[in-house]
Amino acid sequence: MFEEFKWLPEQASTVAPEVDMLMLFIVVVTVVITAVVAALTLGFAIAFRRKSESYIPAPWFGNIPLEISWTLIPVGICLVMFSWGVKVYSNIVIPPADAMEIYAVGRQWMWKIQHPEGQREINALHVPIGRPVKVTLTSEDVIHCFSIPAFRIKQDVVPGRYSSLWFQATKAGTYQLFCSEYCGTEHSRMIGKVIVMEEADYQKWLSEGAESGQALQGRKLYTKLQCVTCHTGNAEAKAPNLEGIYRKHIPISHIDGVKIKDGTKVFADDSYIRESILYPNAKVAAGWESIMPTYQGLVTEEELLQVIAYIKSLNQGQTPPRTEETPTPATIQNKSPNKEVN
Amino acid sequence: MASVSLESETFKKFADVAGRDNDVNYLNHDHSITSWLFTLDHKRIGLLYLVTITLMFLLGGALAGAIRLELLTPKGDFLTADTYNKAFTAHGIIMLFFFLIPSIPAVLGNFLVPLMIGAKDVAFPRLNLFSYYLYFAGSVIALTALLLGGVDTGWTFYTPFSSTYSNSYVIVMAVGLFVVGFSSILTGLNFIITVHRMRCPGLTWFRLPLFIWGIYATSVVQLLGTPVIAVTLGLLGVERTLGVGIFDPRLGGDPILFQHLFWFYSHPAVYIMILPSLGVASEVIATFSRKNVFGYHIIAFSSIAIAVFGFIVWAHHMFTTGMSPYAAMVFSLLTFSVAIPSGIKVFSWLATMYGGSISFDTPMIYIFGFLGLFTIGGMTGLFLSTLGTDIHLHDTYFIVAHFHYIMVGGAVLGYMAGLHYWWPKITGRLYSEFWGKLSAGITFIGFNFTFFPQFILGYLGMPRRYYEYPDEFQVLNVFSSAGATILAIGYLMPLVYMPYSFFFGEKANSNPYGGSTLEWTNTTSPPSPHNFEKTPVVTEEPYHYHGKEAAVVSH
Numbered sequence: 098m099f100e101e102f103k104w105l106p107e108q109a110s111t112v113a114p115e116v117d118m119l120m121l122f123i124v125v126v127t128v129v130i131t132a133v134v135a136a137l138t139l140g141f142a143i144a145f146r147r148k149s150e151s152y153i154p155a156p157w158f159g160n161i162p163l164e165i166s167w168t169l170i171p172v173g174i175c176l177v178m179f180s181w182g183v184k185v186y187s188n189i190v191i192p193p194a195d196a197m198e199i200y201a202v203g204r205q206w207m208w209k210i211q212h213p214e215g216q217r218e219i220n221a222l223h224v225p226i227g228r229p230v231k232v233t234l235t236s237e238d239v240i241h242c243f244s245i246p247a248f249r250i251k252q253d254v255v256p257g258r259y260s261s262l263w264f265q266a267t268k269a270g271t272y273q274l275f276c277s278e279y280c281g282t283e284h285s286r287m288i289g290k291v292i293v294m295e296e297a298d299y300q301k302w303l304s305e306g307a308e309s310g311q312a313l314q315g316r317k318l319y320t321k322l323q324c325v326t327c328h329t330g331n332a333e334a335k336a337p338n339l340e341g342i343y344r345k346h347i348p349i350s351h352i353d354g355v356k357i358k359d360g361t362k363v364f365a366d367d368s369y370i371r372e373s374i375l376y377p378n379a380k381v382a383a384g385w386e387s388i389m390p391t392y393q394g395l396v397t398e399e400e401l402l403q404v405i406a407y408i409k410s411l412n413q414g415q416t417p418p419r420t421e422e423t424p425t426p427a428t429i430q431n432k433s434p435n436k437e438v439n
Numbered sequence: 440m441a442s443v444s445l446e447s448e449t450f451k452k453f454a455d456v457a458g459r460d461n462d463v464n465y466l467n468h469d470h471s472i473t474s475w476l477f478t479l480d481h482k483r484i485g486l487l488y489l490v491t492i493t494l495m496f497l498l499g500g501a502l503a504g505a506i507r508l509e510l511l512t513p514k515g516d517f518l519t520a521d522t523y524n525k526a527f528t529a530h531g532i533i534m535l536f537f538f539l540i541p542s543i544p545a546v547l548g549n550f551l552v553p554l555m556i557g558a559k560d561v562a563f564p565r566l567n568l569f570s571y572y573l574y575f576a577g578s579v580i581a582l583t584a585l586l587l588g589g590v591d592t593g594w595t596f597y598t599p600f601s602s603t604y605s606n607s608y609v610i611v612m613a614v615g616l617f618v619v620g621f622s623s624i625l626t627g628l629n630f631i632i633t634v635h636r637m638r639c640p641g642l643t644w645f646r647l648p649l650f651i652w653g654i655y656a657t658s659v660v661q662l663l664g665t666p667v668i669a670v671t672l673g674l675l676g677v678e679r680t681l682g683v684g685i686f687d688p689r690l691g692g693d694p695i696l697f698q699h700l701f702w703f704y705s706h707p708a709v710y711i712m713i714l715p716s717l718g719v720a721s722e723v724i725a726t727f728s729r730k731n732v733f734g735y736h737i738i739a740f741s742s743i744a745i746a747v748f749g750f751i752v753w754a755h756h757m758f759t760t761g762m763s764p765y766a767a768m769v770f771s772l773l774t775f776s777v778a779i780p781s782g783i784k785v786f787s788w789l790a791t792m793y794g795g796s797i798s799f800d801t802p803m804i805y806i807f808g809f810l811g812l813f814t815i816g817g818m819t820g821l822f823l824s825t826l827g828t829d830i831h832l833h834d835t836y837f838i839v840a841h842f843h844y845i846m847v848g849g850a851v852l853g854y855m856a857g858l859h860y861w862w863p864k865i866t867g868r869l870y871s872e873f874w875g876k877l878s879a880g881i882t883f884i885g886f887n888f889t890f891f892p893q894f895i896l897g898y899l900g901m902p903r904r905y906y907e908y909p910d911e912f913q914v915l916n917v918f919s920s921a922g923a924t925i926l927a928i929g930y931l932m933p934l935v936y937m938p939y940s941f942f943f944g945e946k947a948n949s950n951p952y953g954g955s956t957l958e959w960t961n962t963t964s965p966p967s968p969h970n971f972e973k974t975p976v977v978t979e980e981p982y983h984y985h986g987k988e989a990a991v992v993s994h
Contacts, residue, residue, distance in 0.1 A: 106899045119827045120898070127818035134785060134814050138807065141792040145728070146799070154795050156731045156985045164734060167786040168779060175775040178825045183768055185827025190764050205604070239600040240694055242759065242834060246900025249831040253760045255695065256599060257688025260761035273909060277834040277902035279593045281600060282520050285905035 109268040109293065110248035115185045117249075122181065126174060189250055192263035196229035200311070200402045203234065203241035203254040206283040208274065209399060213406060214303050215310045220289035222274060224266055225299035231263040233367060237398050242278035245291055253278055259368050266293040315407025318400055320417060322392065330416030336389060337382045340416060343370075343409045348383040359383075370405050464867065464965040479564035480968060484571050485550035486865070491575065492538050492546060493934070499533035500930060502526050507889075507920040515907045523906040524591040525607070531594030532612065536619055537578055539846060540708065542854045543715035544661070545574070545626055548654045550865060552630055554958035554966060555648050557639025557975040562632040570625040577619025584611035593904060595705070598686035598697040602678045610679060613672040620665045620672075623711075627661030630654055639957075641977035645739070648956045648981045649725075649732060652739040653718020656746040660707045660714070664750070668704035671697065695760055702753035710749040712846055714742055716813075716853025717784055720806055723860050724788050726954045727803040728795030731982040734787040741780035748777045758826060759833050767826055774824040781817050785810065800952060801875030805856035808883035812848025816841060819894065837897025840890045848886060855882070855933065862937065863951045864958055867965040868944030874936040882929030888922025955982050 108114055145154075199222070200211045210218045224230050234243055236256040243262065244251035252262035276287035294302060319325055327336035337347075346362040347369075363369055363380050372379050374396065377389035396404065465482045475483060505526050509517045518526060549567065553560050561567050584590055590612045592601040601609050634655050638647070647655075674685050675697070684690025686697045725732045732738060754762065754770040788810070797803070819841045822828045832838065863869055892915040901912045908916070950959040958966075961975045 104895060104899075116827055116831055119825065120822070120831075123822050123825060123828065127821060131814050131818055134789070135811060137789050138792070138810055141789065141795075142797055142799070142807070145792060145795050145797050147729075147796045149796075152729075152796050153984050154728070154730050157733055157790065157794060158731065159734050159737075160790075163790070164737065164783070164787075168783060171779055171782045175778055175821070175824075178821060179772055179775055182771060182825030182827040182829075186764070186767070186771075186830065189827065189830055239604050240597055244834070244900070244902065246831065246835075251759050251830060251833060255688075255761065257694070258761070273900065275900065275902045279524075279595075279597070279600075279904040281591070281604060282524065284524075285515075285520070285902075285907045288909070 107247040107268075107270070107272060109266055109270060109272055110245075110250070111265040111267055112185070112189050113247070113249045113267075115188060119181055119185050123178060126178075190262075192231045192261070193229045193265075196231035196263050199224070199230055199232045200406075201232050201234050201243060201254070202237060202398045202402070203243065203276065203280075203287075204237040205239065205281050206276070206287040208243070208276075208287070208289045211311055211399065211402060212303065213311045215313070216303055220274070222289065222291045223299060223302050224291065224293055225296045226266050226269055226293050227296070229263055229265045231261055233259050233261045233402070235259050235398050235402075239280050240278050241276045241280050241287065244275045244277040245272060246275070247272035247291070251277055259371065266291075269293050269295055311403050312406040312410040315400075315403035315405070315410075316417065318396070318404050319407055322395065322404075324404070325417060327389070328416065330414075335386075337385055338416070339408050340411050340413050343411075349380045350383040350385075351381040351387060352379065354378055354387070367405050370408055371401055374401060374404065462963060463967060464963065465968045466867070466965050468968050477568070479560070479568055481549050481553050481561050481564065481567060482865075482966065484567055485546050485548075487571055488541055488545040488549060488574070491578065492541055495533050495537040495578065496930075497934075499530050499538055500927065502530035502533070504923065504927065506530060507923040509906065510908070510916045511920045513908050513910050513913050518906075520906045521591060524593075524904070525585075525589035527904060528590050528593050529585055532581065532590070532616070535594060535708070535712075535846075536616055537574075537581065539712045539850055540623055540661075541574060541626075542712070542850065543719065543857060544630070544654060544657055544711070545571075545622075547650075547719070547854070547857045547861060548626075548630060548657075548715065551861065551958060552633055552651065552654060553637070554864075554962060554970055555651055555956055556634065556637060556642055557957050557961070557971060557977065558633065558637035559969050559971070561629050562636055563629050566625055567629055570622045570629065573622035573625070574619055577615045577617075577622060579615075580618060581612055581615035584608040584615060587611060595701060596672075596675060596697075597701075598675065598678075598692075598694045599688070602675055602685075602697075603687045603689070610676055613676050617669050617672050620669045623661045624665045624669075627658035627665075630658040631662065634658075639975050639977060645736065646977055646980050647739075648718075649721035649735070649738055649742075650715075650718035650956075652742050653714045653716075653721075656742040657711050657714045660711050660746050660749060664704045664707040664711070667700060668708075671700040671704070674700075695757070695762075698757050698760065699754070702756045703750075706753040706756065707746070707749040709842075709845065710745055712850040713813075713853075714745060716809065716850045716857075717742065717745075719853045719857035719860070720784075720788060720809060721791075722954075722956070723802045723806045723856050724791050725982040726860070726952050727800060727806075728792050728797050729953060729984050730791055730795040731980070731984065732787070733790035733793075734783070735980070735982075738784055738787055741783050744780040745777060748773070748780070752777060755824060755829070758829050771824055771826045771829075775821075778817065778821065778824070785814060785817075799876070801870070801872055801879060802856045802860035802952075804876050804879040805852055805859060805882075808879055808886075809849060809852040809856060811883065812844050812852060812886060816844030816848050819844065831900075832897055834903055835897035836893040836901045836903055839903050840893035840897060843890045843893075847890075852882065852886075855879070858933075858937075860952070861958075862940070863947030864962070864964050864966070866941050866944070867947055867963075868940045869947045869951060870940035870944055871936050874932060878929050878932035878936075880929075881925060881932070885922055885925030885927070885929045889919050889926050890922070892916075892918040892922070955984060 198213060202209045208220050210222050234252060234254040236254045238256060241254040242251055243254050248264045250262050250264055252260050270293055272291040274289035274291050276284060328339050330338045330340055342365045345365050347365050349361055349363050374392045377391055378387050381387045465480055509523055587608045589607055590609055591607045592605050592609060634651060677683050678685045684692040686692040686694050721732050721738060752774045755774045758767050822832055859875055896912055896915045901908055947964045949964050957975055961971055
């Protein structure tokens with residue numbers, strides 16, 4: 098029913114119809130209430146207009162049943178809106194476990210997107226139709242907001258932390274990607290396009306011009322930045338083995354240099370890995386000395402995402418030898434690691 | 440400053456020429472400039488605020504005009520991007536902190552609180568004058584920031600943009616807001632103590648006019664909320680000048696912390712703006728319906744409820760920051776709780792009109808407009824309390840439209856209604872009813888024309904604070920800009936006929952609209968310097984029309 102009406106936004110994701118249906122419900126309820134209030138105001142104004150200067154109306158102090166109903170009925174309506182809103186919101190914020198992952202970094206005033214397969218793009222995001230996509234977001238400078246109206250989703254992009262949003266596109270086409278959190282002079286030019294493609298076109302696009310996989314670039318950094326010097330993955334290591342740690346619960350012993358109670362664990366997600374690289378002292382793995390130097394200022398947000406992509410892909414026995422100069426692409430697989438949903 | 444002294448000069452000239460009341464009143468008992476600038480009379484201080492905030496409103500309105508002109512076309516052509524960003528920042532800051540927050544409390548509240556509770560003045564007259572000069576100093580500092588080159592952070596000052604990245608006069612502006620904040624705190628404190636300690640004999644809490652309940656609830660919010668924004672701006676200044684890491688993650692800070700602190704004040708600040716308007720609505724509807732207010736106690740308590748709930752809903756401004764979904768659900772539910780007392784008020788006003796004897800003088804026409812716009816503003820709030828729809832609508836023009844419906848439709852129309860309602864009391868003169876009603880009508884139509892298209896723009900996805908925008912949004916933006924010119928006419932008309940009536944208007948008697956509260960029944964128009972000939976004694980609840988047919992005076 099919406100298609101032919103052009104005053105409505107494009108509906109191009111799985112959540113868009115849900116949001117629109119909820120929107121329609123609230124529109125109907127509020128229009129009815131507003132119409133009733135307007136009709137009563139005008140009706141009373143006409144019916145009870147002053148007919149005689151000397152007439153003083155009888156007082157009316159209250160009416161308990163009336164007051165209870167105009168309190169409880171709105172409470173009921175609000176609860177329906179709230180619950181329906183929570184249901185739709187859950188679908189908006191909780192990504193399916195099998196979502197493919199894409200990474201985006203915002204900066205004044207552009208979007209830099211990285212695909213795990215190695216494709217990089219600026220102010221454009223190519224995605225396949227019909228597959229859930231999770232975008233992990235961070236910012237190099239100020240707060241931005243990653244917003245795709247045709248998908249009815251948005252997520253603030255905050256420096257110093259990762260946030261994410263997900264969607265599943267349902268219609269091929271090109272849609273607006275806006276920065277919707279004011280970010281300075283050219284805020285209104287921080288606009289990109291989301292290009293939704295058929296799966297085959299997407300695969301074709303992926304294979305064009307990709308330098309090398311994101312994890313592979315991360316692996317280069319892993320040796321270049323000397324991570325491998327300590328995180329060797331063998332018995333003489335001066336730092337924990339990072340193989341297979343992604344999305345595991347890791348025991349930790351110190352927070353910001355303060356000893357904490359035994360058995361405390363931290364969930365090793367993207368944010369934890371990022372924090373451990375930039376603030377090694379923040380949460381120290383149990384049984385290890387806090388000897389790691391900070392990498393603040395030595396890696397960009399994009400490089401961090403590459404290192405994390407590499408650590409994610411790192412399976413048992415895959416840590417490269419310390420002497421390795423040129424990594425061998427063949428060993429890198431970009432399959433999602435076994436996920437442990439918390 | 441110049442305008443104030445000018446006003447006093449003109450008073451002197453015209454008050455005598457036009458033969459203003461021979462009786463001594465607060466306007467004519469002393470014509471010297473110092474008697475105005477150093478007055479301790481709450482009524483004169485109210486007028487000082489009136490002149491100053493009107494100038495600020497004109498400035499803020501001119502900026503809005505520049506914004507709407509720029510948005511007429513998708514490309515940036517009238518202003519540069521930086522100027523545009525500074526224009527909307529200045530528009531927001533001036534309208535919120537220097538016009539709306541002081542509008543009803545500082546102008547009408549100052550004038551009316553002592554009159555309505557049968558007191559000679561507020562509890563601390565010197566503090567009251569000091570509050571005015573703090574406001575004045577804050578305004579001067581803020582205007583200095585604008586003249587130096589302006590601020591481009593948006594009125595929300597989000598970090599780390601404001602603390603690290605912006606190359607504009609953030610610190611100067613923050614100092615201005617810090618100072619004006621103390622004006623707000625001290626005014627709130629003054630009113631709270633005045634209402635507690637200075638009610639005349641027999642005026643119990645539940646005999647207070649509902650306007651006083653509105654101002655009282657507002658004052659509590661001002662007193663408790665404003666220190667938080669003062670501290671927040673202080674922290675912002677510390678980070679920006681000394682590089683202490685509080686909000687910028689590069690310095691080890693948390694940018695979201697700023698938003699929590701900012702909205703902890705700025706959401707209640709919305710209620711600072713709207714609660715007094717709700718009070719005005721109760722007064723005007725009772726007077727022009729000649730009927731007691733239906734559900735008096737519930738309306739009084741709903742003002743308090745709105746003030747309290749206002750403090751626990753702040754994070755609904757932050758649903759897209761990546762906050763915990765569970766926290767988002769809690770804040771969504773709490774936000775709905777504000778809708779209930781607001782709805783109760785509207786229904787009670789309708790019940791007040793029911794069976795009344797309604798006359799259509801200018802203040803009532805403004806209140807009809809207020810009812811319509813406040814209802815739409817409240818209803819569209821439901822789209823934003825609901826999580827599923829807020830994510831899409833957040834930071835779009837839907838938000839812009841929604842808060843203008845509340846803060847212009849609700850707060851400004853309430854203020855205009857109040858100003859028209861009490862104008863005969865303030866000046867002793869009647870303005871032209873014809874021009875008054877016309878301005879109310881034009882304002883209502885122009886307002887809807889300007890802001891209703893923005894709801895659709897927001898739903899279509901147009902982000903706010905965009906200097907340029909994609910072509911598909913142009914039609915609705917043209918509508919909006921066209922409406923803004925109508926709205927401007929509606930605003931400018933009172934600036935002509937009200938000052939005109941001040942000098943040349945027909946003399947008003949002490950109670951031209953048949954009001955039932957003390958300022959109408961027990962004082963002259965304009966009131967004498969000390970308000971009451973003798974201390975009034977209250978023996979009944981307010982809005983007691985019935986059984987008093989003979990007492991009603993018509994103009």
